[in-house]
Amino acid sequence: xxxxxxxxxxxxxxxxxxxxxxxxxxxxxxxxxxxxxxxxxxxxxxxxxxxxxxxxxxxxxxxxxxxxxxxxxxxxxxxxxxxxxxxxxxxxxxxxxxxxxxxxxxxxxxxxxxxxxxxxxxxxxxxxxxxxxxxxxxxxxxxxxxxxxxxxxxxxxxxxxxxxxxxxxxxxxxxxxxxxxxxxxxxxxxxxxxxxxxxxxxxxxxxxxxxxxxxxxxxxxxxxxx
Numbered sequence: 001x002x003x004x005x006x007x008x009x010x011x012x013x014x015x016x017x018x019x020x021x022x023x024x025x026x027x028x029x030x031x032x033x034x035x036x037x038x039x040x041x042x043x044x045x046x047x048x049x050x051x052x053x054x055x056x057x058x059x060x061x062x063x064x065x066x067x068x069x070x071x072x073x074x075x076x077x078x079x080x081x082x083x084x085x086x087x088x089x090x091x092x093x094x095x096x097x098x099x100x101x102x103x104x105x106x107x108x109x110x111x112x113x114x115x116x117x118x119x120x121x122x123x124x125x126x127x128x129x130x131x132x133x134x135x136x137x138x139x140x141x142x143x144x145x146x147x148x149x150x151x152x153x154x155x156x157x158x159x160x161x162x163x164x165x166x167x168x169x170x171x172x173x174x175x176x177x178x179x180x181x182x183x184x185x186x187x188x189x190x191x192x193x194x195x196x197x198x199x200x201x202x203x204x205x206x207x208x209x210x211x212x213x214x215x216x217x218x219x220x221x222x223x224x225x226x
Contacts, residue, residue, distance in 0.1 A: 041185075041213055044192035045166060059190040060164040065122075065152035068134035073150065075190065081118045082214055083186040084207075086198075087161050087170070087178075089125035090137045095179040099198045103183065104141055106204040111211065112146055119147040122160065124177050126151045165192065185210055188218065 045058035062075045084107065088096040103119070111117045123129035129137075134149035141147070150157075161170035161178075169178045185194035185207075194210040197203045 039213065040217060041193045041210055044195065057189075057191050060186055060192070061160065063152075063156050063160055065150040065156065066131050068131055068138045068149040069145075070131040070135075073148070078118055078120070080116075080188055082116060082188065082211065083118055083120055083184075084211070085120045085122070085165060085184040085186060086182065087122050087124050087157075087165075087167055087180050089123050089177060090129045090133050091125065092179070095181055099181045099183075100141065102198045102203075104143065107183070107207055107211075108143060108147060110208055112144065115146070116215070117146070117211065119143075121147070121149045122157050123149065123151050124154075124157060124161070126154050126157060183207060185214065187214060 043057050047055050047057045050056045060075060064072060064074050067073050084103075086099065086103065088100060090096075100121070108119055123134065129149075129151050131151060134151055138147065138149055158170060161167040161180075163171075165184050167178070167180045167182055167184075169180065181198045183196045183198050184192055185196070187193045193214055194207070196207045196210070
């Protein structure tokens with residue numbers, strides 16, 4: 001009997017095993033399920049109080065542009081979707097290819113099968129970036145229609161960048177091209193909920209965490225309505 005007790009694992013040993021094996025597994029589960037994303041994301045930019053006492057937030061203006069398939073699209077074409085928005089031009093050889101490769105490898109691949117999330121890239125060089133050029137660009141990027149590349153009126157695109165998405169430097173560049181490595185997260189109410197750098201590991205984590213937090217916010221909202 002004493003030999004059985006001697007050879008049986010003690011609570012101390014079990015505790016150590018849990019710390020060594022259980023905690024890492026728990027950490028991964030929390031990171032994957034979004035438990036630590038429970039904090040509500042901020043709503044960016046100016047706001048005002050409506051006549052009924054409700055807060056009116058800054059929202060993205062509607063637009064009419066053309067995607068890489070030659071289809072006419074508006075902001076309502078993406079109704080009910082979470083949007084990840086960037087600005088680029090196809091002939092860029094510096095900031096844009098680095099940014100889009102980063103988005104493709106780290107953010108797009110994470111959500112490419114999620115039909116609730118769309119990526120929108122507006123060209124800041126619409127004179128040269130026709131729908132056909134953008135189609136070829138998308139094919140080189142090996143992305144599907146969850147990533148839309150948009151062209152059209154330069155005035156519309158630059159006004160969106162400057163006044164809706166508030167991309168730094170866009171307001172002063174109507175006579176030329178501007179670079180930006182920002183990725184903007186927009187919710188289903190057309191409100192900006194995050195602005196992210198596109199480069200390092202922390203940028204990747206912050207962006208993915210924010211998208212999951214926003215998905216969780218809508219999931220919780222739907223549960224409350226039931």
